[in-house]
Amino acid sequence: MPAIEHFWAVVPAGGSGTRLWPLSRSGSPKFLHDLTGSGRSLLQETVDRLAPMAGDRLLVVTGARHRDRVLEQLPEVAADRVLGEPSPRDSMAAIGLAAAMLERVDPDAVLGSFAADHVVGDRMALERAVTLAAEVARDGWLVTVGIEPAHASTAFGYVRQGGELEDHAGAYVVERFVEKPSADLARSYVESGAYRWNAGMFVVRPTVLLDLLASWHPDLAAGLREIAADPGRLDAVWPTLTTIAIDHAVAEPAAAEGRVATVPADLGWDDIGDFHSLYGVLGGADLRVLGDPGDVLAEGSTGLVVPRGGRLVALVGVDDVVVVDTPDAVLVTTRDRAQDVKTLVDRLRDLGRDDLT
Amino acid sequence: MPAIEHFWAVVPAGGSGTRLWPLSRSGSPKFLHDLTGSGRSLLQETVDRLAPMAGDRLLVVTGARHRDRVLEQLPEVAADRVLGEPSPRDSMAAIGLAAAMLERVDPDAVLGSFAADHVVGDRMALERAVTLAAEVARDGWLVTVGIEPAHASTAFGYVRQGGELEDHAGAYVVERFVEKPSADLARSYVESGAYRWNAGMFVVRPTVLLDLLASWHPDLAAGLREIAADPGRLDAVWPTLTTIAIDHAVAEPAAAEGRVATVPADLGWDDIGDFHSLYGVLGGADLRVLGDPGDVLAEGSTGLVVPRGGRLVALVGVDDVVVVDTPDAVLVTTRDRAQDVKTLVDRLRDLGRDDLT
Helix, strand or coil: CCCCCCEEEEEEECCCCHHHCCCCECCECHHHCCCCCCCCCHHHHHHHHHHHHHCCCEEEEEEHHHHHHHHHHCCCCCHHHEEEECCCCHHHHHHHHHHHHHHHHCCCCEEEECCCCCEECCHHHHHHHHHHHHHHHHCCCEEEEEECCCCCCCCCCEEEEEEECCCCCCCEEEEEEECCCCHHHHHHHHHHCCEEEEEEEEEECHHHHHHHHHHHCHHHHHHHHHHHHCHHHHHHHHHHCCCCCHHHHHHHHHHHCCCEEEEEECCCEECCCCHHHHHHHHCCCCEEECCCHHHEEEECCCEEEEECCCCEEEEECCCCEEEEECCCEEEEEECCCHHHHHHHHHHHHHCCCHHHC | CCCCCCEEEEEEECCCCHHHCCCCECCECHHHCCCCCCCCCHHHHHHHHHHHHHCCCEEEEEEHHHHHHHHHHCCCCCHHHEEEECCCCHHHHHHHHHHHHHHHHCCCCEEEECCCCCEECCHHHHHHHHHHHHHHHHCCCEEEEEECCCCCCCCCCEEEEEEECCCCCCCEEEEEEECCCCHHHHHHHHHHCCEEEEEEEEEECHHHHHHHHHHHCHHHHHHHHHHHHCHHHHHHHHHHCCCCCHHHHHHHHHHHCCCEEEEEECCCEECCCCHHHHHHHHCCCCEEECCCHHHEEEECCCEEEEECCCCEEEEECCCCEEEEECCCEEEEEECCCHHHHHHHHHHHHHCCCHHHC
């Protein structure tokens, strides 16, 4: 496909992925890892699939401590296209900073934000959805790509889809955003057919986004525009910015005012939020290996093995197990309990074992 | 207690303990390891508990390749008391070689053989049993210490106990030896009250043992006596010796002729045959650690962890799991499947991964 005119891809590369410990660490977060066995990190795969739409119009926003690693992984991206955040300020500041810079360099820009640590199985479907979303965004909407729910997940937020837009077939008003639901609620959402997963893929004109932000968080919008006008002010202004997610800062209140649209799409999307999710993404046999199968010796076992410790991982008679081997820590859990890995990381921090987190 | 006069302890230190892989390796077998957390290896503990009965009358018989490690672990034992077998020839050759040497150095000797890789919880009970067994052995019997079965094990052979000896209260004729039974048979053995576990603890006069051997395996008995008469013949004669266990070579046929007695005893004995057995021996909480508990971080998990890889072992929500971490291999299995660990070692050998076995 030809690139979408004036379309800018913004990739917030943050989050530590603690539920993927000990693979993902605060110093080497999830987006820097190859979690699909493709030979490319999640960040690299994200940039790869955005390139056909955005060409070289790409901005990555990441923590200052990860900026060198990001540049290493993305040799095709110019250094001034990778913005380093002095400290974590959540997704609104990250995406908002990119928006504030873009409204200065390209008055016709439409930006799309895509997390650096998700997977998309169907790139063609993504391109179709984003192309439509960009058209809708040009008319002033804040557009979110609404993922067709593959199951009644309690791990994601949802958007409730309303009526179709008059001018844009295939795009719909968003009635509201809802937080991660209970299992019962998630089932009712999926059965109703009216809900989509909110994957944080927002498509919007930078000025629309910042003006919406300015109506609820004027200081934050002003701070971001101040940095864009004078990048030398970054270190002074950044610490004063409100730490808030884009969903709470803009998407939810804008939906209440009828300013948000959604383009539903079936993308084979996953956020690889934990090892259970990683198992699903990998597919294949009952025993799935992310790494060299020669490093695993198994007898009557199922589940997921990630052999990254340079050693043999041997299994006998364990079902739905998750074994993640790294040079300084080995994790053993089950697919069912994978979401609780985060508690280990909390305990390690309490124990002062920051060397392991 | 005072030592038992002319009592010689013979410790065959062999077997690779493949069901305890990756802790036990062919180059570093089970008996060299501390498997109880005492700070002493199984071999050292074995020698420690024999010393009150045997004083310094101790012979260790081990593979030539392990002799240096054995001497290192037993600095109190003179070098000529540790015999190195040029190649594995099973327990008859090992114990028979010690017997052949002892009948030359001490005509009044009674020997007791005790595997180097078993545990005994009740040393006083062992001393009482061996003291009685030595008295019975002086009258020409081949005596076995019969372990009170703690459960219907299918992992051990049994002896069927007959009538009490006229001259020795507490000692009984052995009607026969039986091989490892099926689960049903094991239950019936234990319910009958007439069966004891055969732990391979034989007490006998050396000449009685060798003369019994000579009646069924004359070449083997002659070969052992030839080596004892001229140790320089070891390398030439040893490879010609029959490879056979003492049970088959002597104990079973001698029982058929009414020449075997047993002294039943409740010793808290275990052969630590696999990690399930090791779990039982360690006792304590639902999650048992052989090693530094600081190397284990667990959340809602039970089973056994052996952290020997210098790394953190982290568990979340796994029950009855067995995790054995070593520098070049990590094993994950369950207590139920612990006996199948051996198959992994077989597969590693088939794969030519002798570096790991």
